[in-house]
Amino acid sequence: MAQAVATRDSTELNIIPGENLEDFVTFVIKDQMFGIPVLKVQDILTPHSIASIPLAPPEVKGSINLRGRIVTVIDVRIRLGLEKLPEGKAGMGVTVEQDNELYTLLVDKVGDVIGMRGPLGNCFPIDDWKGKNITIIAGGCGLAPVWPILQTVLANKKDFGELTLFNGGRTSGDILYRDEIESLSSEMKVQLSVDAEEPGWEDYVGFVPSNVLDKKPSPKNAIAITCGPPIMIKFVIQNLAEMGFSDDQIFTTVENKMKCGIGKCGRCNIGKDYVCIKGPVYCWADLKKLPLDY
Numbered sequence: 001m002a003q004a005v006a007t008r009d010s011t012e013l014n015i016i017p018g019e020n021l022e023d024f025v026t027f028v029i030k031d032q033m034f035g036i037p038v039l040k041v042q043d044i045l046t047p048h049s050i051a052s053i054p055l056a057p058p059e060v061k062g063s064i065n066l067r068g069r070i071v072t073v074i075d076v077r078i079r080l081g082l083e084k085l086p087e088g089k090a091g092m093g094v095t096v097e098q099d100n101e102l103y104t105l106l107v108d109k110v111g112d113v114i115g116m117r118g119p120l121g122n123c124f125p126i127d128d129w130k131g132k133n134i135t136i137i138a139g140g141c142g143l144a145p146v147w148p149i150l151q152t153v154l155a156n157k158k159d160f161g162e163l164t165l166f167n168g169g170r171t172s173g174d175i176l177y178r179d180e181i182e183s184l185s186s187e188m189k190v191q192l193s194v195d196a197e198e199p200g201w202e203d204y205v206g207f208v209p210s211n212v213l214d215k216k217p218s219p220k221n222a223i224a225i226t227c228g229p230p231i232m233i234k235f236v237i238q239n240l241a242e243m244g245f246s247d248d249q250i251f252t253t254v255e256n257k258m259k260c261g262i263g264k265c266g267r268c269n270i271g272k273d274y275v276c277i278k279g280p281v282y283c284w285a286d287l288k289k290l291p292l293d294y
């Protein structure tokens with residue numbers, strides 16, 4: 001298999017180097033990085049000689065003369081409702097073209113030009129799950145990829161049946177989104193677990209698959225989505241099957257197989273599939289046909 005992986009290349013995957021790859025000029029505003037397509041950027045400068053514009057909104061610092069063109073200067077911090085740059089820090093100006101007009105955006109600093117490709121891969125087919133009860137089963141960091149499902153279901157409650165969340169961590173300190181889960185506990189069934197006894201823990205003690213088996217969510221008109229360590233996924237699926245869930249009622253995501261995420265390294269392949277291109281979300285009915293140890 002290692003040889004097969006090594007001989008695959010981007011041509012075989014129909015990924016042409018450069019295709020879908022877009023370069024962005026990055027800049028920072030208060031520790032957050034943003035990007036603008038490089039083709040929109042006309043100039044990067046340290047702004048000076050800014051002429052003020054009477055009665056302009058607060059974010060409009062004024063205008064500059066850029067090689068004969070009058071360019072409006074916008075302070076992005078003020079536009080975003082943030083405090084001004086500290087006194088003595090000038091920032092940088094990124095001049096961009098939009099609708100045939102030039103604007104200079106005042107930012108904290110300008111970073112590298114980076115190339116981005118994507119989006120690649122698939123996503124959870126949540127529209128197909130409308131009208132069904134949704135059971136999310138997560139362990140450790142596996143809650144993060146499925147958290148948007150939970151948020152979508154809660155934001156569109158009338159479209160779905162009952163929502164249940166199983167979530168476990170090695171210790172209570174390893175349980176992600178604990179405060180958020182607590183605040184949402186009146187809107188869904190929550191089943192938390194930790195692997196071993198610890199002082200003050202009143203919920204289930206044991207592994208996530210055992211908690212699922214203990215609580216026995218009904219397979220009737222239901223979809224179960226599981227994400228977490230591979231060993232957890234393996235036993236969750238076994239237990240769901242034991243409770244009567246059919247293969248097409250179970251979904252999982254195998255992004256833990258991915259490394260580069262852009263179809264280059266060949267480390268994510270399972271059988272004929274590259275997870276980063278075809279996945280990472282799979283229905284168990286499809287995944288079980290592939291040579292994967294789940």
Ligand code: FES
Pocket residue numbers: 257258259260261262263264265266267268269274275276277
């Ligand atoms: S080819 Fe690198 S993660 Fe898929």
